[in-house]
Amino acid sequence: MISNNSNIILIGMPGSGKSTVGVILAKLTSKGFIDGDVLIQTTEGKTLQDIVNEDGHMELRRIEERVLLSINCDNHVISPGGSAAYSSKAMNYLRSNGIVVFLHTDLETLRARIKNYETRGLAKGPDQTFDDLFRERMALYTEYADITVETSSKAQEEVAEEILRLALQQGNNL
Template sequence: MSSISLIGMPGAGKSTIGVQLAKATARDFIDTDLLIQLREQKPLQQIMDETDYLNLRRIEAEVLADLAYDHHIIATGGSAVYSEAGMAVLKQLGPVVFLDVPLQELRARINNYENRGVARHPEQSFADLFAERNVLYHQYADHVIRCEGKTQHEIVTLIAELG
């Protein structure tokens, strides 16, 4: 069986849903943000503080390009969609699922936008980032799960039913 990759904004629930989905589908779980942190031996925000958001995106693209996980649930960083090559690797591993959460709900979930390690231009607002990335999420998604009004269990079930 193939892997399933989850894409979406910070706060969309990729890691939370990913762990539950891995249990529900008897797959292993990997979080690419953790792979970046392990490789660099520092948190995402520290990488950006010491360099910049473009360097974090470059590192993320390298990590995505090296993925070779069969039968996994892969939770990606929100900025994975900036790497065309990285997204091609994810699509080779299996379907890409976009967890589509409305902006207002994301705002309610994210209380640490400024220091969460979000790969964005320092002057970019959360709404601007949402608008920019939303186009890319739809472009790369094989499946879109509209999460508004759904429980985590319902979201996991919808994704698991995709196969």
């Protein structure tokens, strides 16, 4: 479902570049930028890791859904956390207000980028490996994506430019 709304929603694994590419896209398009992880932390008054440690990964997912459903804006780049795709309610809401772009990064590249897997505040099961998380989330990201951009071997500026090019080719009003 391609929307003519003006938001760009970036989804993908931790380390795929959602926050960095999001800021670049916001600058290129004169849009506001919303980082879902930061929004959760400011709303809850604690870090993602503290939420996971104190209340568990499922509570982080519930909080993330609630926070994402509270976003009401146009003309923004939105970078929800990597676990946003677990909530069909949140993803369908975001998708109804913009175009969803999956930043696909291969597992090897993600492993090289993510050094703090155990302390990053990820909404993952206690015994879930990064490989398990990757496999589990790939199907979800693919399901919600209007556009998929391979990011493994590209500079972040190249990724942002490709997103704009592909979105405009599909007739999106950015």
